[in-house]
Amino acid sequence: MDNFVSIHRVRTPRPRSARVGFVPEPQQLPSFTYWPTFPFEGDIRVKRLLDPVPIEPPRHGDNPAECRACAAPDDAYIWVSDRWRVRALDRPTGLPAVLILESRSHLDLGDLPNMLAAELGVMTVRLERAIRSLDGVARVHVNRWGDGAAHLHVWFLARPYGRLQLQGTFLALWDDILPPIPEDQWRENLALVAAWLAEFGGRPLAEPPRINWTAPTSLADAEREAQTRPDDALEPAAAAVENDDVIVSEPAEGNGDAPDTDGPGLGAHHGQPS
Ligand SMILES: [Zn+2]
Numbered sequence: 001m002d003n004f005v006s007i008h009r010v011r012t013p014r015p016r017s018a019r020v021g022f023v024p025e026p027q028q029l030p031s032f033t034y035w036p037t038f039p040f041e042g043d044i045r046v047k048r049l050l051d052p053v054p055i056e057p058p059r060h061g062d063n064p065a066e067c068r069a070c071a072a073p074d075d076a077y078i079w080v081s082d083r084w085r086v087r088a089l090d091r092p093t094g095l096p097a098v099l100i101l102e103s104r105s106h107l108d109l110g111d112l113p114n115m116l117a118a119e120l121g122v123m124t125v126r127l128e129r130a131i132r133s134l135d136g137v138a139r140v141h142v143n144r145w146g147d148g149a150a151h152l153h154v155w156f157l158a159r160p161y162g163r164l165q166l167q168g169t170f171l172a173l174w175d176d177i178l179p180p181i182p183e184d185q186w187r188e189n190l191a192l193v194a195a196w197l198a199e200f201g202g203r204p205l206a207e208p209p210r211i212n213w214t215a216p217t218s219l220a221d222a223e224r225e226a227q228t229r230p231d232d233a234l235e236p237a238a239a240a241v242e243n244d245d246v247i248v249s250e251p252a253e254g255n256g257d258a259p260d261t262d263g264p265g266l267g268a269h270h271g272q273p274s
Pocket of ligand 1: 069
């Protein structure tokens with residue numbers, strides 16, 4: 001957020017109109033439209049704000065029986081453990097990596113018992129490091145919205161190094177605006193992140209892209225290639241034999257935290273608008 005503050009304070013010109021009214025005038029645009037990171041230019045209007053609905057519609061998965069995350073098999077993910085799974089989008093997008101961390105149990109953020117809440121912190125840091133280790137990644141944005149689906153899913157977006165225009169709020173928009181990265185690069189990035197996570201446990205399920213070897217021009221070339229060809233399979237990390245992925249000791253009792261006895265599936269608030 002430091003970047004936002006500095007961008008806002010240093011680079012943002014004053015809005016064209018300083019008048020304050022109950023309804024924004026059409027020509028009055030919010031200050032972020034002047035930020036260098038704002039992806040659009042030209043004529044822009046602010047949409048009319050609709051009236052609030054008295055009862056919000058259910059999110060996907062508010063009924064756990066219909067939850068796609070719960071129904072998804074492990075091979076839809078790039079890495080899985082007993083309690084967490086990490087998946088990618090179904091195709092490359094504009095950023096080097098966009099990954100989603102999910103709890104295996106059907107829980108939302110506020111439903112997590114203390115042990116899973118603590119593990120979420122460990123997993124968040126671990127996945128951030130894994131993505132940041134990729135070539136050309138400067139920063140990893142971590143977002144949880146939760147408006148669309150009830151099953152906990154935390155987004156990790158890799159911001160390419162040097163792309164200062166992609167800093168901050170609009171990175172998720174830029175992901176859709178930029179041309180998709182090459183599929184081979186995308187698959188390699190997923191495999192590297194999965195292998196990184198597997199160093200601490202769990203199972204990596206993303207594989208590096210197949211290498212398309214060009215036909216050798218002579219037998220000597222073929223022999224030379226055969227000697228230098230790397231293994232296709234990613235070597236499993238030695239530490240992956242340890243089955244469990246995250247070890248977090250439970251906080252001492254009586255530490256003032258909310259009761260943590262809610263188990264998986266006890267998200268009592270699902271489907272019950274307040
Ligand atoms: Zn679910």
